[in-house]
Amino acid sequence: MPRLPEPRFVPDCAILVDGVEVPARAGESVAVALVAAGRPLVSRSYKYHRPRGPFCLAGSCGSCLARVDGQPSLRTCRVACRDGLRVETQNAFPSARHDLLAVVDRATPHGLDHHHLLTSPVALNRVVVEVSRRLAGLGRLPDRAPGPFPAATLETFDALVVGAGPAGLGAAEALAAAGRRVLVAEQAPRAGGRLRAGLPLRGEPPLAWAAEVEGAVGRAGGELALATAALGLWRDGGSPIAALAAEAPPRLRLVRASVLVLATGGTAVPPVFPGNDVPGIFAGRALAVARAEHGLLPGARCLVLGEGEEAAAVAARLAGGGLEVVARPGPALLARGRARVRAVELAGERLRCDAVAWVTPPAPAAELARELGARLELLPALSAFAVAVDAEGRTGVPGLFAAGEVTGPLDGAAAAAAGRRAGEAALRG
Amino acid sequence: MARTVLCACEDVTLEEVRRAFAEGHRDLESVKRYTGFGTGPCQGKSCLAAVAGELLRLGATPAEIAPFTARPPLQPTPLALLATADPGALPLDPGVPPPAAGPRPRPQGGPLPERARVVIVGGGIMGLGLAYQLCRRGERDVLVLEAGYLNAGASGRNGGGVRAQWSTPTMIRLARRSLALCRSFAADMGVNVWFRPGGYLFLAPTAEQVARLERNAALHRAHGLATRVIDPEEAARIVPELDRRRFLAASWNPDDGVVFPWPFLWGYASRAAALGARIRTFTRVTGFEREGRRLTAVRTDAGRVTCEVVVNAAGAWSKEVAALAGVPLPNRPTRHEILVTEPLKPWLGPLVSVLGNGLYFSQSQRGELVGGMGDPDEPEGVVSGSTLRFLSRFARAALECVPRLAGVKVVRQWAGCYDVTPDNNPVLGAAGFDNFLQLSGFVGHGFMMAPAVTEAMAAWMTGGEEDEIFRRFTLARFERGETAREDFIIG
Numbered sequence: 024m025p026r027l028p029e030p031r032f033v034p035d036c037a038i039l040v041d042g043v044e045v046p047a048r049a050g051e052s053v054a055v056a057l058v059a060a061g062r063p064l065v066s067r068s069y070k071y072h073r074p075r076g077p078f079c080l081a082g083s084c085g086s087c088l089a090r091v092d093g094q095p096s097l098r099t100c101r102v103a104c105r106d107g108l109r110v111e112t113q114n115a116f117p118s119a120r121h122d123l124l125a126v127v128d129r130a131t132p133h134g135l136d137h138h139h140l141l142t143s144p145v146a147l148n149r150v151v152v153e154v155s156r157r158l159a160g161l162g163r164l165p166d167r168a169p170g171p172f173p174a175a176t177l178e179t180f181d182a183l184v185v186g187a188g189p190a191g192l193g194a195a196e197a198l199a200a201a202g203r204r205v206l207v208a209e210q211a212p213r214a215g216g217r218l219r220a221g222l223p224l225r226g227e228p229p230l231a232w233a234a235e236v237e238g239a240v241g242r243a244g245g246e247l248a249l250a251t252a253a254l255g256l257w258r259d260g261g262s263p264i265a266a267l268a269a270e271a272p273p274r275l276r277l278v279r280a281s282v283l284v285l286a287t288g289g290t291a292v293p294p295v296f297p298g299n300d301v302p303g304i305f306a307g308r309a310l311a312v313a314r315a316e317h318g319l320l321p322g323a324r325c326l327v328l329g330e331g332e333e334a335a336a337v338a339a340r341l342a343g344g345g346l347e348v349v350a351r352p353g354p355a356l357l358a359r360g361r362a363r364v365r366a367v368e369l370a371g372e373r374l375r376c377d378a379v380a381w382v383t384p385p386a387p388a389a390e391l392a393r394e395l396g397a398r399l400e401l402l403p404a405l406s407a408f409a410v411a412v413d414a415e416g417r418t419g420v421p422g423l424f425a426a427g428e429v430t431g432p433l434d435g436a437a438a439a440a441a442g443r444r445a446g447e448a449a450l451r452g
Numbered sequence: 453m454a455r456t457v458l459c460a461c462e463d464v465t466l467e468e469v470r471r472a473f474a475e476g477h478r479d480l481e482s483v484k485r486y487t488g489f490g491t492g493p494c495q496g497k498s499c500l501a502a503v504a505g506e507l508l509r510l511g512a513t514p515a516e517i518a519p520f521t522a523r524p525p526l527q528p529t530p531l532a533l534l535a536t537a538d539p540g541a542l543p544l545d546p547g548v549p550p551p552a553a554g555p556r557p558r559p560q561g562g563p564l565p566e567r568a569r570v571v572i573v574g575g576g577i578m579g580l581g582l583a584y585q586l587c588r589r590g591e592r593d594v595l596v597l598e599a600g601y602l603n604a605g606a607s608g609r610n611g612g613g614v615r616a617q618w619s620t621p622t623m624i625r626l627a628r629r630s631l632a633l634c635r636s637f638a639a640d641m642g643v644n645v646w647f648r649p650g651g652y653l654f655l656a657p658t659a660e661q662v663a664r665l666e667r668n669a670a671l672h673r674a675h676g677l678a679t680r681v682i683d684p685e686e687a688a689r690i691v692p693e694l695d696r697r698r699f700l701a702a703s704w705n706p707d708d709g710v711v712f713p714w715p716f717l718w719g720y721a722s723r724a725a726a727l728g729a730r731i732r733t734f735t736r737v738t739g740f741e742r743e744g745r746r747l748t749a750v751r752t753d754a755g756r757v758t759c760e761v762v763v764n765a766a767g768a769w770s771k772e773v774a775a776l777a778g779v780p781l782p783n784r785p786t787r788h789e790i791l792v793t794e795p796l797k798p799w800l801g802p803l804v805s806v807l808g809n810g811l812y813f814s815q816s817q818r819g820e821l822v823g824g825m826g827d828p829d830e831p832e833g834v835v836s837g838s839t840l841r842f843l844s845r846f847a848r849a850a851l852e853c854v855p856r857l858a859g860v861k862v863v864r865q866w867a868g869c870y871d872v873t874p875d876n877n878p879v880l881g882a883a884g885f886d887n888f889l890q891l892s893g894f895v896g897h898g899f900m901m902a903p904a905v906t907e908a909m910a911a912w913m914t915g916g917e918e919d920e921i922f923r924r925f926t927l928a929r930f931e932r933g934e935t936a937r938e939d940f941i942i943g
Contacts (some may be wrong), residue, residue, distance in 0.1 A: 068457075068460065068463045069461065069462055069463050069492065069795075070462065070463035071455070071463050073455070073457075073463070075460065078460070078498075079498065082527070083494060083497050083498060084460065084461075084494050084497070084498040085460065085461040085492050085493035085494035085498070086460045086461070088493065094859050095794065095796060095859075095860075096493060096528070096794050096861070098493075128453065129453065132453055133467060134455075134465055134467050134468050134471075136468075136471070137644060138486075138643050138644055138715060138718070139642065139643060139644070140644060142638040142639055142641075142642050142643060142644055143638065143639035143640075143642070144639055145635065145636050145638075145639045148638045148639055148644070151644070152644075152646055152647065152648055152817070153648075155646075155817065156646075156648065156798055156817055156819075157797075157798060159795060159817060159818045159819045160795045160796045160797040160798065160818065160819025161794065161795050161796070161797075161819070162794070162795075162796055162797070163796060163797050163799070164693070164796055164799050164856055164857075164860070165856065165858065165859030165860065167859070168532055168855070168856075168858035168859055169530050169532060169533075169858060169859045170530075170532050170533070170858070172532060172533050172536045173536065174536050174538070175536040175537040175538070177541060252526075252527045253526060253527075254524060254525035254526055254527055254529055255524030255525050255526050255548070255840075256524075256548065257524070257547065257548055257838070257839060257840040258545050258546070258547065258548055258837075259542040259543055259544070259545055259547075259839050259840050259841050260542060260543040260545060261543075261545065264542075264840065266524075266525070266537070266840055268527060268529060268533060273533070274533075274536070275533050275534070275536045275537055277537060277840075290497040290498055291498070292498060292501050292502065293457075293460065293498060293502070295456060295458065295466070295502050295505070295506075296456060297454035297455065297456045298454035298455075298456075299456060299457055300455070300457040300460050357454055358454070359454070386497075386498075386500065386501040388497065389519070389522075390495075390497070390522045390526050391522075391526070393519060393521075393522035393549060394522050394524060394548040394549050395548065395549065395550075396548075396549050396550040396552075396553075398554075399518070399519070401514050401517075403508075405501055405505075406501050406502075406504040406505030406508055406517070407500065407501040407504065408518070408519050
């Protein structure tokens with residue numbers, strides 16, 4: 024019973040994982056289906072062959088890779104289920120669950136220093152090169168070509184907003200209200216960003232607002248493009264050009280816009296303690312989203328680990344429906360478990376749990392801003408760099424604005440307001 | 453067993469980051485190269501903060517934990533999708549990101565000495581290889597000045613190919629010596645460089661290119677190489693995924709190979725330092741002091757160093773460095789872009805290069821496809837930004853050559869500079885001043901030449917044999933018109 028007992032969450036198809044049928048709902052991600060089926064172990068890690076499973080559930084980490092329909096190393100959190108979809112675990116022999124190569128992990132308690140491993144004599148080193156080459160690599164060559172993809176389009180908009188969370192929606196709303204043609208590119212299959220989690224937080228705009236903004240953007244001749252990831256910003260030929268990879272139908276969109284608003288939010292950052300990579304440890308916000316949209320229950324007993332309002336909100340959001348929730352501020356000292364988390368040790372107590380929701384402010388997703396040379400500032404508490412902006416979201420790079428959590432931790436209400444201010448500033452030029 | 457994993461993609465642990473820091477890799481770019489963190493499919497999005505936090509705790513400065521360069525594409529992207537963009541509609545430009553501004557990390561390598569007998573400008577493979585070879589021959593009063601971190605220049609940006617298939621006897625001789633040194637480098641220097649003799653396969657799409665391969669193969673055999681010109685069927689037995697309709701013949705030498713470039717620098721640097729050389733990073737040369745026909749001191753942003761010999765081994769920056777001494781070099785630094793894909797299980801043995809369009813690619817030890825392709829429209833300049841145009845040009849050319857690559861995903865692109873000379877041969881020996889020695893102009897194959905050339909140069913500088921290259925490849929040859937062109941440049 025790993026899902027909320029509601030008719031809309033009943034599995035309606037089956038995917039094949041290493042030849043075994045796993046119930047799923049058409050359209051949900053493979054990673055969600057695997058967690059719902061009690062199989063958070065998706066792959067084996069690159070070097071030590073340690074069990075790995077989904078963490079961010081949002082296409083930003085790399086711990087849920089599998090071969091899907093003959094294409095290697097796809098993020099299972101970004102692949103939609105359909106009946107008969109073939110999923111194969113990688114980098115494991117014979118399977119991710121029982122991987123004989125895990126001997127590497129057990130044999131190297133202090134790590135594998137590949138720089139100084141058996142460098143001499145020459146004959147032995149040659150063997151090391153050959154053996155390690157075979158152990159390296161993740162997937163095998165694709166079985167077939169993906170696509171076919173149509174020729175890339177070169178499009179022009181008045182403004183490009185990257186991210187459809189509260190900040191991106193705020194900016195898009197301000198620009199569309201003034202009649203600007205806006206393209207809003209959202210990597211996730213749904214708009215709303217953190218609002219999708221439905222956390223009980225003061226002042227957070229309702230998720231329904233995303234639909235309102237989409238309507239306004241459309242009426243002004245723009246578009247809200249979902250499942251559309253920004254691959255980067257280049258400058259080929261002068262003004263910035265964005266390359267966007269749309270998933271459905273799959274195609275490359277090249278976009279030039281005189282105004283760019285980066286509302287990319289942040290990346291879920293894994294916790295740091297021994298055993299932090301055991302399957303079953305998830306980004307808290309992502310679990311709340313998966314519960315809201317797929318009825319996902321990550322296990323029977325979930326430890327919510329983190330401090331502050333958001334941690335409390337995540338704990339409240341995850342509780343009920345058959346999931347027991349325990350909340351602790353941390354710090355955690357050790358996670359135990361192999362194929363999935365069994366227990367977490369904190370100062371003075373040991374908590375049994377089969378899932379962990381890790382709640383911490385995300386690290387600003389500043390990559391696009393960095394590509395154009397925007398100034399960054401260090402956030403010591405996060406040891407991460409945020410895009411430096413003035414009160415109106417100006418980055419100092421002409422035409423480039425940033426708003427929301429890409430500029431540092433904010434609540435949803437403040438992010439929406441910052442997005443609106445950046446949109447209005449962009450109108451003034 | 454519980455490990456604390458900071459980079460889940462590449463399995464980099466807390467312990468490994470601490471070890472790297474203890475060995476002197478303090479800034480994020482250096483830690484990234486030494487541990488491999490941030491080079492996996494997530495591109496460093498999930499691990500950057502964790503590693504930066506640990507480095508701060510260990511005593512790094514904010515400048516040292518500034519994020520490493522953001523490398524597009526930001527999501528793993530199939531080559532077939534990139535091939536849908538029209539490179540003709542994407543004019544060349546300096547690319548992204550712009551050169552970094554802001555405070556620089558702290559120099560490593562101790563205080564700047566007041567004097568050093570030999571000052572080597574440039575801590576790439578040429579400078580470090582020379583420092584090590586000089587130390588081995590007893591010349592230990594050596595100072596290497598590197599403007600960035602180790603591996604910041606072309607030595608850390610190249611595709612790692614090492615081949616003996618050249619078009620002149622001199623180059624063949626040097627390359628063969630380098631190959632021999634590469635084979636034993638790990639054992640000699642105590643650091644793995646993952647030399648893998650998978651061979652080099654040059655594909656000739658036109659009859660003219662086939663004739664070129666035939667001429668070269670005859671020369672190779674006369675010099676004892678195993679090069680053979682083979683037909684597409686035989687080439688397809690070596691790489692079954694090749695589209696054999698795309699070429700008429702191929703030249704094949706099974707003894708050529710690929711290496712992982714970065715550890716060469718760590719190996720040379722640590723051995724040279726152990727023998728007494730001083731290697732200072734993040735130190736910029738700003739000028740020279742001279743007396744008559746001699747340079748007497750090197751000025752840097754950290755003070756001046758009096759010296760007896762200066763070696764200009766600054767790669768693409770050699771022209772700038774020589775200009776500081778008033779010596780004009782004919783070198784034209786030119787950007788070359790390169791990319792790397794997701795890691796795959798072994799499928800490709802040799803480095804494959806297509807004559808005519810400059811495409812080359814090989815499979816690295818980690819399983820990634822590493823490949824580049826020169827752009828005929830590339831202007832002169834020390835530029836290291838990345839372009840979308842390159843991604844689409846490379847994708848189209850690579851898929852023509854190996855259609856099965858369509859679904860393979862690109863995870864990173866970057867660029868470096870070839871140090872190009874008018875005849876594609878290096879600039880060596882004294883220039884402008886009796887004690888201003890040049891070690892530049894290697895046109896994209898400096899990395900593979902460095903082991904042999906630095907060995908020969910150190911022997912010559914310490915009173916040993918003078919290899920003919922130090923007479924033949926002087927700057928004066930351009931005035932005298934005594935140039936013989938090397939035409940087997942790729943990339």
